[in-house]
Amino acid sequence: MVNPLHVTIPYRQLEELLPILLERQLQPEIGFRGEDLDQLDPELVERAAAAFTAAGLNVSIHAPFFDLNPGAIEPYVFEATAIRFRQTLAAASRFGARTIVFHPGYEYWKYGGMDHLWLNASLDFWPAIIDLAEQFEINLALENIFETHPGTLRDLLDQIDSPRLGHCFDVGHWRLFAKSSLDEWFTTLGHRIVHLHLHDNTGKGDEHRPIGEGDINFTDLFARVDQLESSPTMTLEAHTPDDLDRSLVNLQKHR
Numbered sequence: 001m002v003n004p005l006h007v008t009i010p011y012r013q014l015e016e017l018l019p020i021l022l023e024r025q026l027q028p029e030i031g032f033r034g035e036d037l038d039q040l041d042p043e044l045v046e047r048a049a050a051a052f053t054a055a056g057l058n059v060s061i062h063a064p065f066f067d068l069n070p071g072a073i074e075p076y077v078f079e080a081t082a083i084r085f086r087q088t089l090a091a092a093s094r095f096g097a098r099t100i101v102f103h104p105g106y107e108y109w110k111y112g113g114m115d116h117l118w119l120n121a122s123l124d125f126w127p128a129i130i131d132l133a134e135q136f137e138i139n140l141a142l143e144n145i146f147e148t149h150p151g152t153l154r155d156l157l158d159q160i161d162s163p164r165l166g167h168c169f170d171v172g173h174w175r176l177f178a179k180s181s182l183d184e185w186f187t188t189l190g191h192r193i194v195h196l197h198l199h200d201n202t203g204k205g206d207e208h209r210p211i212g213e214g215d216i217n218f219t220d221l222f223a224r225v226d227q228l229e230s231s232p233t234m235t236l237e238a239h240t241p242d243d244l245d246r247s248l249v250n251l252q253k254h255r
Helices: 011-024 034-038 042-054 075-095 115-136 151-160 171-177 182-192 218-225 241-251
Strands: 005-010 027-031 060-062 099-102 139-143 165-170 193-198 233-236
Touching (some): 011 042, 034 075, 042 075, 060 075, 075 099, 075 115, 099 193, 115 151, 115 165, 139 151, 139 193, 151 165, 151 182, 165 171, 165 182, 171 193, 182 193, 182 218, 233 241
Parallel strands (some): 005 027, 005 233, 027 060, 060 099, 099 139, 139 165, 165 193, 193 233
């Protein structure tokens, strides 16, 4: 059985954390910034990829997102995003990654409620990236960030309707920003979920607390996940070693 669990680590800490990941048999979700992709260390990538493969550990990737938007109307931002995402796919292929998580770039107030502007630009953006993902045999997952409801992601994923492009459900962002219930979210997008981001908060900020240390009902979440036709992979988005340890312990209460 494939281990679905990953843990988030920044690429800039990969060298330092590689021995710990291997010792503890933790599968990484490697997060890239734009400058990381420009300064990629081929020797480190090759060594880490070989070590993960030898240890039987899968890799997932988180694409850069600061100032980027695949639904951008501004042509220069659109092109800069495409460049970074193509770089991400190339780096992911060198790691042998199976999944890349992307931010979709949608914000209600940025588009003044005119969702079609973001949707039309996104429909122009993603096909070329999906074609490249097909070449690399990598799956792509769009993460909910500021979405208050699942409709915008549903519209994009339904119109593209590619098995290479799915949904990463981030339960912490859902708790913080969504006005839709968990039931509505899973009814609308459950069949598109290929990956989960797991962290906790109390609705006051993107705190990235260990799971079980906020007010998210993880028992309810995992009951819904267990009803999905396909089991998604998942990443614990803990930002400190202590938070990761607590999340790993608390996760056992729900799995």
